[in-house]
Every structure is written in structure tokens, then in C-alpha cells.
Amino acid sequence: MYKYVGKDVKRVDGLDKVTGYTKYVDDIKMPGMLYAKIKKSPYAHAKIRKIDTSKAEALEGVKAVITGADVPNRVGLYLEDKTFLATDKVRFIGEPVAAVAAVTPEIAEQAVELIEVEYEELPSVFTAMDAIKPDAPLVHENLGEYYHGPIFFPKPGTNISNHYKIRKGDVEKGFAEADYIMENEFYVPHIQHAPIENHSVIALTEPSGKVTVWSACQSPYAVRKALSVAFNLPLHKVRVISPAVGGGFGGKAGTTLEGITIPLSQKCVGKPVKLTFTREEDMICSFVRQGCLARIKTGVKKDGRIVAEENTFYWEGGAYTEYGVNISRAGGYASTGPYDIPNVKADSYCVYTNQPVGGPYRGFGMSEIHFAIEQNLDMVATQMGMDPVEFRKINAIKEGGHTVTGQQLYNVGITKCIEAVEKDIEWGKKSEPSGPNKVRGKGIACMYKAPSMPNNVASSAVIKINEDGTANLLVTAMDIGQGSNTVLAQIAAEELTIPVEKISVVTGDTDITPYEWQTVASRITYCAGNAVKKAAQDAKEQMLKLASIALGLPAEYLEFKDEHVVSKIYPDRKISIASLALGLEMPDGSGVHGPIIGRGSFIPPNVRNTDKETGQGDKPVAFWTFGAQAVEIEIDTETGQIEVIKVAAAYDVGKAINPQLCKAQIEGGIVQGIGSALLEQQIMDKGRVLNPNFVDYKIPAVSDAPEMIVRIVEVPEETGPYGARGVGEPAMVPTAPAIANAVYDALGIRINSLPLSAEKVLKAIKDSQK
Amino acid sequence: MKHSISFTINGEKVHLEVEPHKTLLNMIREDLNLTGAKEGCGAGECGSCTVIVDGKAVNSCMMLAVEADGKEIITVEGLAKNGVLDxxxxxxxxxxxxxxxxxxxxxxxxxxxxxxxxxxxxxxxxxxxxxxxxxxxxxxxxxxxxxxxxxxxxx
Missing domain, CATH: 1.10.150.120 ([2Fe-2S]-binding domain)
Structure with a gap:
């Protein structure tokens, strides 16, 4: 069996983090460093008539002032619809319109106050339903001119930046065959990633024009590409370093503050410029999770089989949807959840609104659609008089079953996950409330998620074997807390038979570490893991050839064992990895081959486009991760307060490379899910965020964490390293709908929107008593 | 006008001239280059700037540097002793x-x-x-x- 894979190896970054040694971007101080601040729009939608920066420029200590005129190129990961500073008009409250670099943050702040901007206010739109009306004001008049990836379908002349369609089977026929038809509507509001580290970037322009940024970023290569487009720089003149990331959750994928600090640094060559967001700025001006209105129509037979489903998702994408369009796509191709439904019509619309910018958030659309799918399922089960667990088991995708795109799936662990949580939560058994005016309930929800990424995204890894038998592993997979440095070191260790503590992981520097598309989509263990495995195998092949010469044995009779290449037949005939690291020394003193450098490249195999009109395709994604959660809650009927007592979670991760870190990821996801379920919402008034701080926008504290029982199911993914799949995002997806279903179980009241705040629950209780 | 203060941090005596409006967190991070304590909110809401002052955990973003005069401070950098982790x-x-x-x-x-x-x-x-x-x-x-x-x- 495995020596390092599947073991609870302690985090390789643990020591640096517990000693406070790890340097995050805002911890970095450089000689001559300047500090930047941004001027933000007070309007949700307005023309910029004039910007006067003369007073700011005249202030002593100010070194550079920029406006939209300095950054005219449009950029975007999937749809090039944004500029780093507003140019012709502003589209949300908080949008950066100008920026200043000065010798102190205080002077930069003063200078920002001195910038005068004249606006002409325009009519705004704040909900997806208003924004899709024919006479709605357009957030982007020039949508038709924007460059976008071929898998997206914007509708020029409207606020719809993507319309993803699924047409599977014959939905009309399916409804005609159904014994019952039900329709329900759900809404999920905007929420914030709220990593504890605010966004921070330092940019430095060298005399040659080369730009280096130190950025708290999940995806150095994707960021490098966008910056090269934005500033007309060739890729080798842009260096992106991500020293450490203090929590990402998607909010630090894509570009953030680099596009503001670079043009400032270009005006003060040789001086590093730092911009760190305040918590308030982080809450308003960085990515948020977009709102989503979901409508589900379900047709079901008497025996409990769902035969038809019509789903419509309207995503409130905010002012720019360069990233959001792909969330709407993911919502489309996963639109029914982990259930095998023969006839499906789904429409997923990404809609511009004059709100903060929607972007990737742990789950990438899955939390939002599963809140609807999983509550809808319970509502249908209730109508049918069926048990929610049984109803799920009937409809869950089985071995050889099909997704909504028509993809046939094997190695499906969803039923095992359902059975695990059913047992752990003691489904069907009522427990006693802790006091009077308290009621208890149990709920369940399932999920599935695939990495939402272009088909051919690439990963690579380099392994350098050192002459003492240690190794350096170079990747641009970023350890944003999920533990990838540890997991990737374990994979390298397993292949090379070199202990984890003898492998040093180097990450996040586009001048040094090899290509990685992005650290997003719960794809790193799978994609980068495969690349690391291949790099190790490449290094081994090189060493095998040399060992074969040294030992006078054919390579097929040799194997790697405990840092040596060893004869399979005569175990005493062996040569150490250390002695092969720089090539083989021959008996006459000459040498062959030279240093061992393993290279590994990986692209998920055979992932193909789907049909534009029907969304059908045999393999639109690399893999699917399935999971289930069941919860027990207690509600105080006098206050409406929900306490989550216990959560049972089970995920089919294929193979847990590090079970301890895998469980830690799932626990973290559960509690983040509880935050979104009970506490979190960006409260907005006409586009103005009213709660941009941790007092008014609460995220879970220790008292909100429930008892958690986490089960790891391992049905191997055949293309994954050792069978592994991703689980980082899936961890939070079913939590909110499971809690909502438990609310119904406890009270007989259905609440169709998040968060399930005490006041909303109390109002629902009072309304039900009228 | 700067204030002259003396205090102990991680067992070492320090004398500093600090601005009256400077927070303890900024002093620790900027003047002493101890960047273990972080600023997550700057308003006492997140606790990532917590240090120990005279035995009590405090949000160092909510305390002025001048208040550190005569105090004994421990930061995360002072937890391990002689290379041995706490x-x-x-x-x-x-x-x-x-x-x-x-x-x-x-x-x-x-x-x-x-x-x-x-x-x-x-x-x-x-x-x-x-x-x-x-x-x-x-x-x-x-x-x-x-x-x-x-x-x-x-x-």
C-alpha cells in the first residue's frame, strides 16, 4: 500500500504559520515603498463628466495619480468587460475611479479627498428581474463588442451577459407523463467571501519596463495573462508572485488590485507601490457572491421518479460579469443537482445589475442552485408523502446514470454518502428539545459539483532532485489554506520514495514556478496532483536508466524503495537517489546525463464542448464530486434563533490523500455554509452596501460551530491521482438547504430565501399563526 | 508631537518615540517589524491583531501605542522559547x-x-x-x- 498517500502528514506550512513567520503581502515592507489609496464612486450608475486631479497632484508627498484614462484596456477572464478604473461611466457604488500613490497612507488618503469628479447620474437596476425588462437601463451598452470565450452567449442590447441552455430529452412530454407537477421559487442574496486577510498588492516597475507584483492571489498565471492584456506588456515582462494567501474562497482568483497598483508604479519607476484594502473596501469593492433567483418546475411519477424538470436561474451578476458568466454556465450544466432526470429544460441567465461585482465564491454557483434544488426536492417529497431520504435515493444518479448534459457517469458515490449521513444523524429519530419554546428538526441535502473550468486548462510541475537526495517541488498551485503544499509533497514523496520532510515545495512565482491555470474549482489535488505525479515519474525514468547502467541490470528489474533504486530480485543491489541526482559517475571518472529534473504536464483528458443549443455533451467536465449533509437544529420559537446542533457530512473524494486535512476542509466548509445559511447577507439599499464590517455582517464565530461528523467515502475517480477528486468547495454546498429543510421539519414552515435569520424565522412563525 | 515610551516585548526592553495616534498594532508591525499580528478589520471585530499585554489578550488595533508605556507585551513571535515551540x-x-x-x-x-x-x-x-x-x-x-x-x- 501507500507510504505517504492516505496518511495524516502534518502541514508542511504549519511551523511558519504558528510562529507568525509566514509573510503575507501586507507584511512585506520594501525600501522606498509608496502607499496607494483609491477614489470610489458614490453612484450606482453615472456618467463621468470630468475628473480634476490637479489639487491631489499638488499635495506634497504625492508621487502619482491615475484615472481611467491610464488604464483603458478592457480585461476579463471569460468576458472582457471591465477596466481596472472606471473610464466612461461608473456602474456600482464603490467602483474605483482614480488612485493615488504617496509616501504615506495618510497623504494618499488626503490626496484622494482632493480629487474632484463630476458625475451625471443615470437610471440604475438592482435586481435581475428588473434588469431583464425590455426597457431596463443598460449597464453595458457595448456588450456586443466585448471579447468573450466561445462557450459564452451574451445577448447584446440587453443586460444578459450569458444565456446557458440545457435541452435534454423532451420536457413537454415528461410533464405530460408526470402524475404531479409542482413549481417553486427561491432566492439567495449576495454574500461576501470575508477572508480574514484583506486584498493586498505591491507593484514595482523596473527601468526596463518589467513589472513585478506581489499579490495575495490564488492564480498567478491567470493574473499575469490579464495584466499583460491590460498593460500591453509581453508575458515575460510581467512577474506575478503570490507569497501567501490569507484565505481566498474564490475572492482572490482573477485580478484584484494589481491593475491599480501597476499603472501607479509605472509612473514612479523603481518604487514599489502597495495597496491594501480596508475591511470596508474588501466588502464592497472586491468580488462578492452574486445573488440568484431560481424557479423550479418538477414533474414526478407516483412511484417517486422525477420525469421532468424545468429550471430557470437568474444571476444578479453585478456591474461586471467577466467571471460571473462562467458561474451561470456552471449553474446550467449542473442544473438539476445529483439526480438522474430524463427530461430537462434549463435556462441560466447571467444579468448585469448596478451592484458590487459578482465573482467566484467557494461552490461556484452550486451553493446557490442547490439551495433551490434541495429544498424543492423536499417540498415535492412532502407533497408526495414520501420520506426525503428515500425520495433522494430513488432519484440520485446511479452507476451508468446520466447528468443533465447527457454525460454517463460511473464510480458514483452519492448513494453511499446519503446512507452515511442518514445513519450519522439518526434519521427518523426525534430528539428532545433543550427547553420550553424550543423545537427540533432534521434535514438533509445532497450536492454535486464539477470543476468549472475551460476544457483544456493546464497544470505543470517540476521536481529537482538534489545531490543529497532531497528534492524541490516547483508548482504554481497555491496553498490558500486548503493544504495543497502538503498534499502535493505527499504525492511527490509517494512516487519518489523520498520522505515528505526531504521535499521542499516552492510555489507562486511566474518567473520561477511552472504553469498552473488557477487555484480554483477544487481542482488542485486532481490537476496539479496529476502533474506532480507525472513529474516524479519523469524523474524516476531518468534515474532508472542511470541505475540500470550503474547496477548492470535491466530497468524493468529495478524499483524505487526508501530513497534508492533497488533490484527487485537482489535487494542488496541498489543505488541511492542522492548518488544519481547530478547524473551518473562512471568508473573512469567521466559522467553521463547530468542533473535529474522531472517535468510533469497535465490537462484533464477528453473534456469537450457541449452543444450550444441543447447543452448536451458526453464529457463537459473533468469529474464530479458527490456529497450529502444532514443536520439537526433547534429553533427558539420566541426569538426565531436557529442553533445548528449537529451536522453529519459525507463526501466521495475518491481518495483522501491526507484524511486529516480533507476532514478539516469539510469542517471549514460546513461552518462557512452555516454562515451563509443563518447570518450572511450583503444588505443593500439602491446598490449601497449597508453592512460592510464584521459587526453588521457577521460571519460564524466559535459559538456557531456545531458538532460535526465527517465521513470520507472513497469510490476512486479513474483519472485522478490515486483516485482523488476535489472537495474544497463541495464542503459548503449542502449546508444551507439541509438547514432550511430542518426548519420545515421542526416548524412545518418553508422559508425560500437566505439567510434564515432569527427575525425572518420569527416573522414566519408569527405569520403562520395568523 | 511624539511621545517617549518604554516597554518590554517578548522579553526585550524597548524605548520608542511614537505619534499619539499610532495604534499598538501599527507600532508592533511598522516600528518593530513584528508582522505576526495582523490587521483584519482595524476595528476590534476580528481578533487577528491579538497580542498579550500584561497577561491579557487585547486587540492591538484598538489600543494606542502610548498606552504600552511600562507594559509587558507578548506577540506570536515570543511564544516559542529558544527554538522550542509552545x-x-x-x-x-x-x-x-x-x-x-x-x-x-x-x-x-x-x-x-x-x-x-x-x-x-x-x-x-x-x-x-x-x-x-x-x-x-x-x-x-x-x-x-x-x-x-x-x-x-x-x-
Whole structure:
């Protein structure tokens, strides 16, 4: 069996983090460093008539002032619809319109106050339903001119930046065959990633024009590409370093503050410029999770089989949807959840609104659609008089079953996950409330998620074997807390038979570490893991050839064992990895081959486009991760307060490379899910965020964490390293709908929107008593 | 006008001239280059700037540097002694009680202050001690486990 894979190896970054040694971007101080601040729009939608920066420029200590005129190129990961500073008009409250670099943050702040901007206010739109009306004001008049990836379908002349369609089977026929038809509507509001580290970037322009940024970023290569487009720089003149990331959750994928600090640094060559967001700025001006209105129509037979489903998702994408369009796509191709439904019509619309910018958030659309799918399922089960667990088991995708795109799936662990949580939560058994005016309930929800990424995204890894038998592993997979440095070191260790503590992981520097598309989509263990495995195998092949010469044995009779290449037949005939690291020394003193450098490249195999009109395709994604959660809650009927007592979670991760870190990821996801379920919402008034701080926008504290029982199911993914799949995002997806279903179980009241705040629950209780 | 202050930090005596409006956090990070304490909110809401002042865990973003005069301060950099980790640091690693690591210094200092005044805390007391320390990654259970484990080692 495995020596390092599947073991609870302690985090390789643990020591640096517990000693406070790890340097995050805002911890970095450089000689001559300047500090930047941004001027933000007070309007949700307005023309910029004039910007006067003369007073700011005249202030002593100010070194550079920029406006939209300095950054005219449009950029975007999937749809090039944004500029780093507003140019012709502003589209949300908080949008950066100008920026200043000065010798102190205080002077930069003063200078920002001195910038005068004249606006002409325009009519705004704040909900997806208003924004899709024919006479709605357009957030982007020039949508038709924007460059976008071929898998997206914007509708020029409207606020719809993507319309993803699924047409599977014959939905009309399916409804005609159904014994019952039900329709329900759900809404999920905007929420914030709220990593504890605010966004921070330092940019430095060298005399040659080369730009280096130190950025708290999940995806150095994707960021490098966008910056090269934005500033007309060739890729080798842009260096992106991500020293450490203090929590990402998607909010630090894509570009953030680099596009503001670079043009400032270009005006003060040789001086590093730092911009760190305040918590308030982080809450308003960085990515948020977009709102989503979901409508589900379900047709079901008497025996409990769902035969038809019509789903419509309207995503409130905010002012720019360069990233959001792909969330709407993911919502489309996963639109029914982990259930095998023969006839499906789904429409997923990404809609511009004059709100903060929607972007990737742990789950990438899955939390939002599963809140609807999983509550809808319970509502249908209730109508049918069926048990929610049984109803799920009937409809869950089985071995050889099909997704909504028509993809046939094997190695499906969803039923095992359902059975695990059913047992752990003691489904069907009522427990006693802790006091009077308290009621208890149990709920369940399932999920599935695939990495939402272009088909051919690439990963690579380099392994350098050192002459003492240690190794350096170079990747641009970023350890944003999920533990990838540890997991990737374990994979390298397993292949090379070199202990984890003898492998040093180097990450996040586009001048040094090899290509990685992005650290997003719960794809790193799978994609980068495969690349690391291949790099190790490449290094081994090189060493095998040399060992074969040294030992006078054919390579097929040799194997790697405990840092040596060893004869399979005569175990005493062996040569150490250390002695092969720089090539083989021959008996006459000459040498062959030279240093061992393993290279590994990986692209998920055979992932193909789907049909534009029907969304059908045999393999639109690399893999699917399935999971289930069941919860027990207690509600105080006098206050409406929900306490989550216990959560049972089970995920089919294929193979847990590090079970301890895998469980830690799932626990973290559960509690983040509880935050979104009970506490979190960006409260907005006409586009103005009213709660941009941790007092008014609460995220879970220790008292909100429930008892958690986490089960790891391992049905191997055949293309994954050792069978592994991703689980980082899936961890939070079913939590909110499971809690909502438990609310119904406890009270007989259905609440169709998040968060399930005490006041909303109390109002629902009072309304039900009228 | 700057104020002249003297205090002890991680066992070392320090004299500094500080502006009256400077926070303790900024002084520690900028003047002393001890960047373990982090700013997550600048308003006493997240706890990532927690340090120990005269035995008590404080949000250093909410205390002025001048108030440090005559005080004894411990930051995360002062937890390990002569290269030997504190029991809390060991147990945080053992329990995977950290992920991104950004809240970790503050979390450790709140826990340390608790164990300094109460070597055998109950689970409730542990939770109360870190109630003001936000962590977005771990879900807290492993952090509570880690503090319990360190406390057991104390006894």
C-alpha cells in the first residue's frame, strides 16, 4: 500500500504559520515603498463628466495619480468587460475611479479627498428581474463588442451577459407523463467571501519596463495573462508572485488590485507601490457572491421518479460579469443537482445589475442552485408523502446514470454518502428539545459539483532532485489554506520514495514556478496532483536508466524503495537517489546525463464542448464530486434563533490523500455554509452596501460551530491521482438547504430565501399563526 | 508631537518615540517589524491583531501605542522559547488547527492568555476566550481541540 498517500502528514506550512513567520503581502515592507489609496464612486450608475486631479497632484508627498484614462484596456477572464478604473461611466457604488500613490497612507488618503469628479447620474437596476425588462437601463451598452470565450452567449442590447441552455430529452412530454407537477421559487442574496486577510498588492516597475507584483492571489498565471492584456506588456515582462494567501474562497482568483497598483508604479519607476484594502473596501469593492433567483418546475411519477424538470436561474451578476458568466454556465450544466432526470429544460441567465461585482465564491454557483434544488426536492417529497431520504435515493444518479448534459457517469458515490449521513444523524429519530419554546428538526441535502473550468486548462510541475537526495517541488498551485503544499509533497514523496520532510515545495512565482491555470474549482489535488505525479515519474525514468547502467541490470528489474533504486530480485543491489541526482559517475571518472529534473504536464483528458443549443455533451467536465449533509437544529420559537446542533457530512473524494486535512476542509466548509445559511447577507439599499464590517455582517464565530461528523467515502475517480477528486468547495454546498429543510421539519414552515435569520424565522412563525 | 515610551516585548526592553495616534498594532508591525499580528478589520471585530499585554489578550488595533508605556507585551513571535515551540503551537500543527494561517497568531495569543490565567480551562472557557477571534477556514472545532490538547499537556 501507500507510504505517504492516505496518511495524516502534518502541514508542511504549519511551523511558519504558528510562529507568525509566514509573510503575507501586507507584511512585506520594501525600501522606498509608496502607499496607494483609491477614489470610489458614490453612484450606482453615472456618467463621468470630468475628473480634476490637479489639487491631489499638488499635495506634497504625492508621487502619482491615475484615472481611467491610464488604464483603458478592457480585461476579463471569460468576458472582457471591465477596466481596472472606471473610464466612461461608473456602474456600482464603490467602483474605483482614480488612485493615488504617496509616501504615506495618510497623504494618499488626503490626496484622494482632493480629487474632484463630476458625475451625471443615470437610471440604475438592482435586481435581475428588473434588469431583464425590455426597457431596463443598460449597464453595458457595448456588450456586443466585448471579447468573450466561445462557450459564452451574451445577448447584446440587453443586460444578459450569458444565456446557458440545457435541452435534454423532451420536457413537454415528461410533464405530460408526470402524475404531479409542482413549481417553486427561491432566492439567495449576495454574500461576501470575508477572508480574514484583506486584498493586498505591491507593484514595482523596473527601468526596463518589467513589472513585478506581489499579490495575495490564488492564480498567478491567470493574473499575469490579464495584466499583460491590460498593460500591453509581453508575458515575460510581467512577474506575478503570490507569497501567501490569507484565505481566498474564490475572492482572490482573477485580478484584484494589481491593475491599480501597476499603472501607479509605472509612473514612479523603481518604487514599489502597495495597496491594501480596508475591511470596508474588501466588502464592497472586491468580488462578492452574486445573488440568484431560481424557479423550479418538477414533474414526478407516483412511484417517486422525477420525469421532468424545468429550471430557470437568474444571476444578479453585478456591474461586471467577466467571471460571473462562467458561474451561470456552471449553474446550467449542473442544473438539476445529483439526480438522474430524463427530461430537462434549463435556462441560466447571467444579468448585469448596478451592484458590487459578482465573482467566484467557494461552490461556484452550486451553493446557490442547490439551495433551490434541495429544498424543492423536499417540498415535492412532502407533497408526495414520501420520506426525503428515500425520495433522494430513488432519484440520485446511479452507476451508468446520466447528468443533465447527457454525460454517463460511473464510480458514483452519492448513494453511499446519503446512507452515511442518514445513519450519522439518526434519521427518523426525534430528539428532545433543550427547553420550553424550543423545537427540533432534521434535514438533509445532497450536492454535486464539477470543476468549472475551460476544457483544456493546464497544470505543470517540476521536481529537482538534489545531490543529497532531497528534492524541490516547483508548482504554481497555491496553498490558500486548503493544504495543497502538503498534499502535493505527499504525492511527490509517494512516487519518489523520498520522505515528505526531504521535499521542499516552492510555489507562486511566474518567473520561477511552472504553469498552473488557477487555484480554483477544487481542482488542485486532481490537476496539479496529476502533474506532480507525472513529474516524479519523469524523474524516476531518468534515474532508472542511470541505475540500470550503474547496477548492470535491466530497468524493468529495478524499483524505487526508501530513497534508492533497488533490484527487485537482489535487494542488496541498489543505488541511492542522492548518488544519481547530478547524473551518473562512471568508473573512469567521466559522467553521463547530468542533473535529474522531472517535468510533469497535465490537462484533464477528453473534456469537450457541449452543444450550444441543447447543452448536451458526453464529457463537459473533468469529474464530479458527490456529497450529502444532514443536520439537526433547534429553533427558539420566541426569538426565531436557529442553533445548528449537529451536522453529519459525507463526501466521495475518491481518495483522501491526507484524511486529516480533507476532514478539516469539510469542517471549514460546513461552518462557512452555516454562515451563509443563518447570518450572511450583503444588505443593500439602491446598490449601497449597508453592512460592510464584521459587526453588521457577521460571519460564524466559535459559538456557531456545531458538532460535526465527517465521513470520507472513497469510490476512486479513474483519472485522478490515486483516485482523488476535489472537495474544497463541495464542503459548503449542502449546508444551507439541509438547514432550511430542518426548519420545515421542526416548524412545518418553508422559508425560500437566505439567510434564515432569527427575525425572518420569527416573522414566519408569527405569520403562520395568523 | 511624539511621545517617549518604554516597554518590554517578548522579553526585550524597548524605548520608542511614537505619534499619539499610532495604534499598538501599527507600532508592533511598522516600528518593530513584528508582522505576526495582523490587521483584519482595524476595528476590534476580528481578533487577528491579538497580542498579550500584561497577561491579557487585547486587540492591538484598538489600543494606542502610548498606552504600552511600562507594559509587558507578548506577540506570536515570543511564544516559542529558544527554538522550542509552545505547547499551543505544537497542538495547532498536530490538530490541523490552521489553514490559511492568517488568524492563527491572534488565535494563539487569545489561547495563550487563557492558559496563562487558567491552565485547566473547560471547553466553554476555551470558546469564550476565542469568541472574538474570527477564522474563515477551519470551522473552529479543531482549534478548540488543539487548545484542549495543549491545556492537557500543561497539567
Amino acid at each position: 505547547a499551543l503551537q505544537e497542538s495547532f500543527i498536530n490538530n490541523a488547527a490552521l489553514q490559511c494561517g492568517y488568524c492563527t497568531p491572534g488565535m494563539l495569543m487569545s489561547a495563550k492568555a487563557l492558559l496563562m490565567r487558567n491552565p485547566k480551562p473547560s471547553e466553554e472557557e476555551i470558546k469564550e476566550a476565542i469568541a472574538g477571534n474570527l477564522c474563515r477556514c477551519t470551522g473552529y472545532k479543531v482549534i478548540v481541540d488543539a487548545i484542549k490538547e495543549a491545556a492537557e499537556k500543561n497539567n
